[in-house]
Amino acid sequence: MVTVKAPAAYYNEPGLLKRSGEYIHTLGSHALIIGGHTALSITEEALQASLIAAGIRVEIKTFAGQCTVEEIGAYTAIAKQLQVDIIIAVGGGKVLDLSKAVAEDAGLPIVTIPTIPATCAAWSALTVLYDERGQAAGYRPLLRSPELVLADTDLLAQAPPRYLAAGIGDTLVKWYEFAVNLSGNAGSVALRSSVATARLALDILERHATAVYKEAGQPGYEPDAAFTEVTDAIIWLAGLVGSVQDGSVHAAIAHGLHDSLTRIEETHDRLHGEKVAFGLLTQWVLEGKSGVELERLASWLHELDLPITLDQLGITADVQPSATSIAEGLVLREGAAAQLDFAVTTEALQAAIIQANELGQTLSQRSLRPTLVQTIANA
Numbered sequence: 001m002v003t004v005k006a007p008a009a010y011y012n013e014p015g016l017l018k019r020s021g022e023y024i025h026t027l028g029s030h031a032l033i034i035g036g037h038t039a040l041s042i043t044e045e046a047l048q049a050s051l052i053a054a055g056i057r058v059e060i061k062t063f064a065g066q067c068t069v070e071e072i073g074a075y076t077a078i079a080k081q082l083q084v085d086i087i088i089a090v091g092g093g094k095v096l097d098l099s100k101a102v103a104e105d106a107g108l109p110i111v112t113i114p115t116i117p118a119t120c121a122a123w124s125a126l127t128v129l130y131d132e133r134g135q136a137a138g139y140r141p142l143l144r145s146p147e148l149v150l151a152d153t154d155l156l157a158q159a160p161p162r163y164l165a166a167g168i169g170d171t172l173v174k175w176y177e178f179a180v181n182l183s184g185n186a187g188s189v190a191l192r193s194s195v196a197t198a199r200l201a202l203d204i205l206e207r208h209a210t211a212v213y214k215e216a217g218q219p220g221y222e223p224d225a226a227f228t229e230v231t232d233a234i235i236w237l238a239g240l241v242g243s244v245q246d247g248s249v250h251a252a253i254a255h256g257l258h259d260s261l262t263r264i265e266e267t268h269d270r271l272h273g274e275k276v277a278f279g280l281l282t283q284w285v286l287e288g289k290s291g292v293e294l295e296r297l298a299s300w301l302h303e304l305d306l307p308i309t310l311d312q313l314g315i316t317a318d319v320q321p322s323a324t325s326i327a328e329g330l331v332l333r334e335g336a337a338a339q340l341d342f343a344v345t346t347e348a349l350q351a352a353i354i355q356a357n358e359l360g361q362t363l364s365q366r367s368l369r370p371t372l373v374q375t376i377a378n379a
């Protein structure tokens with residue numbers, strides 16, 4: 001059986017927030033807004049004004065910071081107690097994930113308003129769970145994607161560019177994680193659909209991501225067509241890649257390494273897309289890509305300021321034992337290894353992490369040189 005889950009509507013425009021009531025009022029008249037602290041401070045005024053103007057009563061609760069089963073239960077109880085008829089989620093991936101599960105458990109429609117383009121969580125019918133210590137604790141598939149996704153490109157363009165880079169990392173991984181599963185067979189329609197969508201997202205990122213990332217952080221930056229393509233790739237296309245499922249099992253190595261990295265305390269302030277990026281660099285080594293190709297790809301990650309060394313991930317312990325524990329922590333889904341034409345043993349993974357880290361160090365040192373020369377020249 002194939003299931004395709006996507007939002008009833010996805011909008012991407014500058015200034016959407018100010019008009020959000022026009023889109024939301026047909027879905028509900030008494031809303032619970034769940035938002036991160038920063039996200040609410042940026043959006044609350046415009047969002048509330050637009051909702052109230054559209055005749056929607058508003059309740060607001062600040063997200064406590066972690067998407068755990070307990071927190072989902074707590075916000076569901078709040079939604080029921082307040083007797084709201086719609087949930088509006090505002091913020092990064094964690095608050096959107098929590099709110100989607102809350103809406104499902106409370107039997108309510110949900111609108112997602114991403115305030116950073118760091119993941120496809122605004123779109124997907126999936127909640128990634130953590131425990132209270134911030135370690136990955138599994139995935140909760142949801143029955144539906146959100147009813148409505150409002151991607152306000154003004155809002156997304158104002159976010160610190162680090163989040164954009166993380167979103168780019170988390171999107172380009174889609175192609176590389178899916179493509180390795182295609183070895184030797186054409187795949188089902190579901191797999192081919194995901195691969196084709198992931199390819200389109202990769203094409204957009206290859207074309208625009210670096211320039212958009214460099215420009216987006218500049219003062220007075222206004223989102224243009226390239227920015228919209230890049231954020232569409234991150235939210236919509238990456239979301240669509242995961243929207244189509246036929247029960248077949250894929251090996252998501254970079255994401256598996258991400259999950260393993262979440263068990264290392266020092267990586268906790270690194271973003272999802274940042275950990276995935278290092279996981280992807282490791283996967284490229286494991287796949288046996290040529291030195292030239294590895295250098296090209298790692299340089300791209302480096303240009304986006306994504307981590308390409310363990311140190312950049314926050315891991316300061318010795319490389320060898322760190323690589324061993326990350327490698328040992330990778331759990332592939334049952335049957336996934338059979339799809340691959342390269343081996344994923346703990347030893348091979350450990351060696352790949354060490355090689356990725358060495359390549360990352362070399363590239364980082366090389367790109368430091370102009371700065372050093374500059375510093376000496378200016379001394």
Ligand SMILES: NC(=O)c1ccc[n+]([C@@H]2O[C@H](COP(=O)([O-])OP(=O)(O)OC[C@H]3O[C@@H](n4cnc5c(N)ncnc54)[C@H](O)[C@@H]3O)[C@@H](O)[C@H]2O)c1
Binds near residue numbers: 036092094097118158
């Ligand atoms: N459901 C899915 O399909 C899916 C996909 C990928 C990742 N995820 C999950 O999403 C989470 C990662 O999401 P994330 O990377 O967005 O991190 P996040 O949700 O932790 O947000 C990162 C930070 O951004 C801040 N923030 C939000 N809006 C801001 C703004 N406009 N300006 C400045 N700061 C702002 C938040 O306060 C937060 O501290 C993880 O839990 C991950 O597992 C889910």
Ligand SMILES: [Zn+2]
Binds near residue numbers: 170255272276
């Ligand atoms: Zn991801």
